[in-house]
Structures are given as structure tokens and as C-alpha cells.
Amino acid sequence: MKIESLLVLLSLSVCAAAQAPNQLSETPPVSMGLWQTDTSSTVTGLENTPMAAMASAIGRPHSAQSCLTPEKWKSDIQGFNARQQHNCTLSNLHQDPQEISFDEACQSAHGGTNNAHVDIIIEDQQHSHGTVVMKVADPALPQPMTINMHMTSHYLGSDCGSVKPGEGKVIQ
Numbered sequence: 001m002k003i004e005s006l007l008v009l010l011s012l013s014v015c016a017a018a019q020a021p022n023q024l025s026e027t028p029p030v031s032m033g034l035w036q037t038d039t040s041s042t043v044t045g046l047e048n049t050p051m052a053a054m055a056s057a058i059g060r061p062h063s064a065q066s067c068l069t070p071e072k073w074k075s076d077i078q079g080f081n082a083r084q085q086h087n088c089t090l091s092n093l094h095q096d097p098q099e100i101s102f103d104e105a106c107q108s109a110h111g112g113t114n115n116a117h118v119d120i121i122i123e124d125q126q127h128s129h130g131t132v133v134m135k136v137a138d139p140a141l142p143q144p145m146t147i148n149m150h151m152t153s154h155y156l157g158s159d160c161g162s163v164k165p166g167e168g169k170v171i172q
Contacts, residue, residue, distance in 0.1 A: 067160035112138030
């Protein structure tokens with residue numbers, strides 16, 4: 001799972017009701033409009049390697065805004081469900097009105113693996129928080145790395161202003 005895809009998924013606060021085994025719901029359980037997601041991460045496994053600076057950059061806290069519409073929600077969830085046919089496997093899916101958690105394992109064409117565990121708590125229609133633990137092994141990396149990410153998302157309002165659906169805006 002690409003970090004950008006994961007951040008988009010997390011910033012949309014993910015869904016609450018199961019549609020079918022190993023699929024995410026297309027019914028948005030949160031308010032439509034402008035959302036802000038703040039993330040902080042730690043990256044381990046690349047210390048004392050030439051990629052330490054990259055790990056440090058990934059680990060910096062940042063904030064992004066995204067515009068959630070029913071159409072954007074549906075296309076993002078369909079895209080996530082479709083990843084299962086592209087060398088990714090979704091397992092251990094749990095959904096209820098307050099939480100979603102799952103594991104995703106992906107294989108890259110050049111021999112890498114990416115395994116993620118996602119756990120998101122939907123506090124109400126305007127707030128969520130969660131964690132992601134991602135383990136990446138790739139021939140391009142000197143050794144495997146682990147990314148531990150914590151995020152909080154909150155609703156800013158129904159008007160997205162200059163933030164267009166599908167185009168996140170990094171604010172920090």
C-alpha cells in the first residue's frame with residue numbers, strides 16, 4: 001500500500017458498515033465536506049543506512065486537508081476494494097459503527113512486500129483517529145523498514161473552498 005493511498009484512506013475516516021466479507025462499505029458514516037488529518041510517524045529499520053534521511057522525512061508530523069463528497073468516497077472505496085485483485089490481499093477485516101481494522105499484504109512486481117495493519121476508530125460523524133503499522137521489505141531498501149503512524153481526523157465544514165475532491169492539500 002502506498003503511503004499516499006493510505007493517507008487518503010485515513011483522511012476520509014474510513015467506513016463503518018460491512019458490505020460483504022473482505023470489502024469496505026460504500027456508505028459514508030461521516031460528514032461530507034472538508035476534513036483535516038494530522039499524522040505523526042516513526043520509521044525504524046533504516047537507521048545508520050544511506051536512507052536515514054528519507055526515514056526522517058517520512059517520520060515528520062504533517063497535516064493535510066481533503067474534500068469528501070459521496071462520489072469521492074465511493075470511488076476511493078471501490079479503488080481500495082479493487083486493490084485485492086492487484087497483488088494485494090485484505091484479511092482480518094472487522095467493521096462496526098465505531099471501528100474498522102484490517103490487514104493488507106501486497107507483493108510488488110520486483111519482489112518487494114508491504115504488510116500493513118490498520119485500526120481506525122470513528123468517534124462520531126466529525127472525528128476519528130487511528131494507527132497504521134506498515135512493514136516494508138524491498139530490494140531497493142538496504143533492509144526492511146517499519147512505519148508506525150498515528151492519525152487524527154476532524155471535520156472542518158461543508159464548504160471545501162479551494163480543496164477539490166481527489167486533490168489533497170498539505171498544510172504542514
